[in-house]
Each structure stands twice: as structure tokens, then as C-alpha cells.
Amino acid sequence: MGTALAEMTMPQISPLAGEPIERADAERLAGVLKALADPARLRLLSLIQSAPEGEACVCDLTAPLGLSQPTVSHHLRILTEAGLLEREKRGVWAYYRLVPAAIATIADLLTPPRKRATKKAR
Amino acid sequence: MGTALAEMTMPQISPLAGEPIERADAERLAGVLKALADPARLRLLSLIQSAPEGEACVCDLTAPLGLSQPTVSHHLRILTEAGLLEREKRGVWAYYRLVPAAIATIADLLTPPRKRATKKAR
DNA sequence: TGCTGATATGCAGGCGGGTCGATGCTGTTG
DNA sequence: CAACAGCATCGACCCGCCTGCATATCAGCA
DSSP states (O other): OOOTTTTTTSOOOOOSSSSOOOHHHHHHHHHHHHHHSOHHHHHHHHHHHTSTTSEEEHHHHHHHHTOOHHHHHHHHHHHHHTTSEEEEEETTEEEEEEOTTHHHHHHHHHOOTTOOOOOOOO | OOOTTTTTTOOOOOOSSSSOOOHHHHHHHHHHHHHHSOHHHHHHHHHHHTSTTSEEEHHHHHHHHTOOHHHHHHHHHHHHHTTSEEEEEETTEEEEEEOTTHHHHHHHHHOOTTOOOOOOOO
8 A cells, every 4th residue: 555646646536526436436535635634744745845946855854843853754654655745865865855746636636627628648 | 613614714724835834724724634534524525516406414425325324424514614514404404515615725725826816805 | 292203412442643762774974 | 894864664652533322402293
């Protein structure tokens, strides 16, 4: 279990609207939302996104959050497994950055109407 | 405490993008997302939304969910307090329906770019 | 008024999750 | 090679939450 969003590239999780959602889809979507539904993790995403290069290492995030380093790593792990963050290790540091369309995809799943095409090639 | 979204009509919870999110905003947004981050509740929203008149009573939701009546009432309560559902009691039945722009508002908070104005009169 | 049906609430059990301290791992540096 | 810094993992504690059973509440009805 992991990378709920990325690993499967958000494979057609039926949106909240339209027909009644399937149980499996509900659990997948809930899984990703669960990763988002935490103050610390929301702030992490926000901090990383607004960082100089759009990336940040653990040591840069510990202080602003006021949480211990293990806890921060824990949250980053959850966000990464949910497909919201990607990790790149350079030297001793681990740089995290947002997965481009990940959050946007979730937003789209919540609001099916009023959205044009979605594209997605495919 | 309740109606996290409705009571305050989503009062300027800073979006996930832009500057680093405030702790208070993070907690408010996380609170609403927590209400969404549950398979049973996602299915409830979906079921209600796709119901005949866009509304449904508890007795209509118990079976499709496979959960006990008290548990369903519990979830409906959480969704209502989060501002995602509104309740109207007609006779012996309690009819629930989606709060129009509630979910859309959440989606907007997640995807700050690509959105025009926001309006909000104020 | 008394009974039945639809919901809400109280209570309790059990599991999952957030947090931290300690520890292990791996590059970097002297 | 030894010492050190940045991260990840482990174990443990504690709190919150999902769920069901039992019960209270309330409206409609005989």
C-alpha cells in the first residue's frame, strides 16, 4: 500500500458527483483525503510549495512547524505515499516537492461539474 | 463548535498555495477535510447528491451503506457540522441535502491558481 | 392516551494515527 | 578512518474516532 495517487496516477476514481460512488473508490479517495486532512501536513505542503525553488528538505521544515524531526519525516512519508509529494535525495539532504497536478486532481474529483474536459490525453 | 464551513461561510481560509498557510487556517481546513476523509461519508454525500430530489432521509441511506442506523446518523451529523450537509425535518423523517457551494469551496481552496476573482462581495 | 416507527444520543470497545525519544544508516568532512 | 550531520525507522504512549447496542425523543395514528 502506498502512493495511493501517484502509483495509480489517479486511475479513474469516480468523482463525488454523478452516480453513487463505489465503495472501492470511496476508500481510495478517502485515503488521499486522509493524507490531506491534517494541519501539519497542510502546512508542510504550503511551506514546500512556497519555498525558494519549490522544494525543501526536512531540516528546513522542522522549525516552522514546531514538530520534532521524526514527526516531520513521518508526515512527509504519508504525503509522499499518497502521491502528493516526491522525494529526491541529494547528498545528505532529502528534498521534497509537490507532485504537479496531484492536488488539482483531487479538487477535480470533488467538483465534477463546471470543469472543461480535464484533458489528460490518455 | 460545529459547522466549520457553514457557520463561518468559509471565511477566508487561506488557500494551500501562495504564502505559507497559517496554523489556524490549516486547522480549519483540516477539520473540513477530516469530515470528507471517510469512505462512509463520501458515499453518503454521493448517495444524497444522486438521490431523486437531491435529498434523502436516514432510512434510505442505511441499507446501501451497510451500516447501522445510529452510525449513519453519526456520519450525517459530522457532515452537517462541517457545513457540507443541511438537515430539514419533515414529519418523522429527516431529509439531508448537500450545501450547494460547500464542496466546491473546498476544491477552490486546494487549487488557488486558475480561479478568477473569488468575488465574495463581503 | 397509548403504540409504533424514524432519528438522535449515550455508552463502550477496539483500532488507527500523531507525537516523541532513541537508534540505525548513510554521506560529508577533517 | 573517525567524527559528525541529516533522515529514516522503531517502539511506545495517548488521544480521537468508527461502529454497534441500548435507550431516549418525537411525530403520526388508532
